[in-house]
Amino acid sequence: MSRLLLAGFPEDLSAWLQGALPEVSLTVLPTAADAAEALRHGDWGLVVLEGGLPDGSALGILKQLRADPRHARLPVMVCVARDLPQSALQAFVGELGVAQLLFHPLNREEMRRQIASLLRLPLAAPLKSAERPALPLARLRERFIETTEKRIATLEAALSEALQGTLDGERQREAEREAHKLGGSLGTFGFAEGSRLALEMETLWAGASLPSETQLRLSELLVALRRELANQPEVHGAAPSEPTAQAPRILIVDDDPLVAERLIAEARAREFRPVWAADLTAARKALAQERPEVVLVDLSLAGSSEDGRMLLAELSAHARPIPALVLSGKDGLLDRIDVARLGAARYLHKSIPAAAIFEAVREVIQRPRAEAVRVLAVDDDPQVLAVLESLLTSQGIQTRVLSDALRFWEVLEETQPDLIVLDVDMPYVSGVELCRVVRGDARWSTTPVLFLTARRDPEDVQRLFATGADDYVLKPLLGPELLTRIRNRLERTRMLKNLAETDTLTGAATLGKFTRALNRACATPEAPVTLALLDVDQLKRINRSHGHAVGDMVIRRLAELLLRAFPQEGVVARWGGEEFMVLFEKATKAEALASLQALLASFREIRFDEGGAALPATFSAGVVQYPEDGADLKELYVAAEAAVNRAKQVGPGGFSS
């Protein structure tokens, strides 16, 4: 029987471990002195130490242990704090030969697993590989398809009930059972990925409740499963996009023929090729016929948002996602977040004029891709890292690879990645362990984590998701699959981040993003840093006499001009109502004033025609400089506001500094 020495852990944890590891003889000791004494005598299979023992450190015990030639190779596991200095971690796994490190707060199950693995407790008997001709499973193909179809339909129906809030417990258990069966039969019929998707669904359906995130995940999984089953032979490797000489095709999904008719006419007038679908089925059909450049979806199809949401999920699950814009009558933040999560590129309120809708459509089609995205990949296999690095770098993704998991925290802080790729099995520290602690840290709790693993056991997979994994990819790695999954994850977080960082009406930055840009500029003050506050003149009057839609249009057009004139990240921010703030990183007040004058000239040219009355608009501006006019954003803003007020006294289109 394996003998395990456990020192410095709470009693309840020790007792739990004893129960969970019946084949191990456990000796539990409270202090370092007891442990040192015990190690001098007994014969041990494994030593597990708390890093910070009440009467001394694990380092001391280990030094003494390793000095004894009998214990030179005795496996040791140490539980340490996540912020332990790099040098101490190195000492543990280097000279002291610690086989595995675990981080506080401890996870019992993980601890049990690692102990079992270090003690090499017997696993299931290995299967003898079979030398048999392939079985004629094809005979069951039709039956398989039929049964699978039925099961997926059941899951879809249950999900739809969940989304409407009408799901009862019995139905949920049925869904769980069906997902369970799918997991078994899909794998048996060779759909390993489908089986994985089904098993994840089973886990989700088994939950006590189904919060909206879970529902969304379930709908993504269903979509992915359908895709998996539909194009099994060509799931991977999306074809590169072909340039189309033709006018861009736009699919308009709206169940109101009058609205659709208006949108189609507007689309034609703007040289799009519009196609109309009145419901989800028609939309699917149109999508299958010819891929559109962009889709415009009314979210309230047939009175509920169900079909619209389903369609959005399907569009974003495409190997090459089709950008979608959503028209909605609702305007709450939650609605927006919900739609953004489903992968929509824009959220437009139904009341905005058709011209603005199609401007947004153009922007979405022309949106430049590939912002600077950073990925941190950790794997102890340099070959895997080399593959990852070349694969991701070729896609314009900044990739930092790391083979030494002990340096993870340091490199994490340094890299500030948008996504983390972790190998599950690594020496000293497992990927699961790293992920667990990443999730425990508020700054990283939402950063997507993708696992690389060679393990296919459902139990192992469930463990990954339980740890906080967002996804996993099986080794050996398949380039296209890996890329698709990384992109999906990044796209999703980017949507959520954009939502928080850009003003929804204008696309300008929000306060937070602007503040970061300002702080960056002020940190390197070799060049002058200048700020301008712009205020649209007489916006209230425009709103009163021409309506808010026109007022909004004025604001949007000014934002467009500003964003085009100052394209650097985060330097144009909307400051509430009719105010904008612009950051000039390397311009004096005089230079800033000159470029604003030019901008005002262009702005005056725009006619916001509505009902035949030409309506020119102007803005006034106040310009201030850091640090002369203020030491921080607040002081600078107060100074700029005073300058704008002085400018306004001169009349519309006034400037002051």
Add this chain to the structure above:
Amino acid sequence: MQKHILIIDDDDLIQAVAELVLGSVPGWTLKGALTGEEGLSLATTSPPDLILLDWVLPGMEGPAVLEKLAENPATQNVPVIMLTAMSGEEAEREAAQLGAIGIVSKPFEPDTLAERISFLMDWS
């Protein structure tokens, strides 16, 4: 010698695969039951040489079926292999505690099911 196998699984697709795979092994015959109750009655009237028992069943679940089999003198000596989505030592141990001789993890490779059974049963 003929080997009679009873499979108790509520997934008729898995039943069909088992029939295809195990039924094609010379000397093996297969019977199926979709519920624990049906399986128990079949096992009692003509005890098979082996029962493949799904862990998750509607109504009476796999472990409960196993208990009933052990209580009945007619079936208490029939070896049982559990079909389960779990794998690894924990699942093996749990199955052993219930009195099963082993587990087959789902999804299984159809090609290896017969081997796995032969291995567990020591049938050559």
